[in-house]
Amino acid sequence: MKKPQVFGLVLAAAVVVAGKQYFREASADDLRWLLAPTAKCVSVLTGTHFVREAGAGYVDRSVSFEIAAVCSGLQFMLAAILALSIGWLSGMQSWKAAAKRVAVAVGVAYVATIVVNTLRISLALRMQAHDLSGSELHRLEGVIVYLGGLCALYAMARHLDERTASHA
Amino acid sequence: MRDYLRRLAVPIAAYLVITLVLPAANGAATRHEFAHHAMWVVLGCALVVAAIALFGTLAEVSVAGLRRLKNTRTSSRVSPRGQP
Numbered sequence: 001m002k003k004p005q006v007f008g009l010v011l012a013a014a015v016v017v018a019g020k021q022y023f024r025e026a027s028a029d030d031l032r033w034l035l036a037p038t039a040k041c042v043s044v045l046t047g048t049h050f051v052r053e054a055g056a057g058y059v060d061r062s063v064s065f066e067i068a069a070v071c072s073g074l075q076f077m078l079a080a081i082l083a084l085s086i087g088w089l090s091g092m093q094s095w096k097a098a099a100k101r102v103a104v105a106v107g108v109a110y111v112a113t114i115v116v117n118t119l120r121i122s123l124a125l126r127m128q129a130h131d132l133s134g135s136e137l138h139r140l141e142g143v144i145v146y147l148g149g150l151c152a153l154y155a156m157a158r159h160l161d162e163r164t165a166s167h168a
Numbered sequence: 169m170r171d172y173l174r175r176l177a178v179p180i181a182a183y184l185v186i187t188l189v190l191p192a193a194n195g196a197a198t199r200h201e202f203a204h205h206a207m208w209v210v211l212g213c214a215l216v217v218a219a220i221a222l223f224g225t226l227a228e229v230s231v232a233g234l235r236r237l238k239n240t241r242t243s244s245r246v247s248p249r250g251q252p
Contacts, residue, residue, distance in 0.1 A: 075186050079183045079187075083182035139208045143212025144215055147212060147216045148219075
């Protein structure tokens with residue numbers, strides 16, 4: 001492994017560790033940068049009306065559903081940053097390319113988090129409407145949607161990277 | 169199956185690192201809820217891998233079947249040797 005690739009991995013690991021530390025202490029208000037677009041997308045997709053409640057997150061009382069800090073998808077975002085950085089390791093041939101790829105991974109992971117989390121919460125709302133709202137089922141649904149989304153994101157990123165490399 | 173696991177190894181490992189390894193390293197493993205959480209994460213992973221392997225294999229079989237059908241049709245149009 002070349003030095004820029006090691007640098008890229010260390011950079012991604014540092015982002016992940018810092019993100020985990022931030023998540024441990026972050027409130028719903030701190031995570032507005034993730035919760036607000038997700039709540040907006042869920043509202044548009046499902047016809048619900050999530051509104052911000054200071055300290056709690058985003059709530060729609062008519063469907064008895066709350067998008068709290070733990071639902072922000074930050075864990076998914078960190079996993080996506082790690083997976084994308086590893087997947088794009090072959091392209092990290094210089095220091096600049098390594099930094100650029102990790103930065104792009106952060107951006108892509110942010111957008112993917114909003115998309116996947118919107119799908120997860122919309123599905124959870126559907127399940128709740130059909131009386132399938134047990135906490136264990138909700139947890140399993142979360143793992144399946146997040147991991148499925150992560151695998152799909154990784155496959156797309158690898159495919160795009162291989163196509164770009166073959167055209168270069 | 170092994171090929172699918174190899175392709176999915178990175179996202180699955182990244183997910184497990186974030187949801188299980190790092191919390192365990194921070195001392196969460198001593199809490200009772202962590203084992204419960206870990207069980208659901210592992211079950212979810214197993215279901216996702218099984219679903220991707222199943223649908224991937226079905227897709228590969230379908231594509232191979234379509235290719236074989238296409239090749240058969242093409243070869244029927246090829247003229248015998250020596251004829252224009």
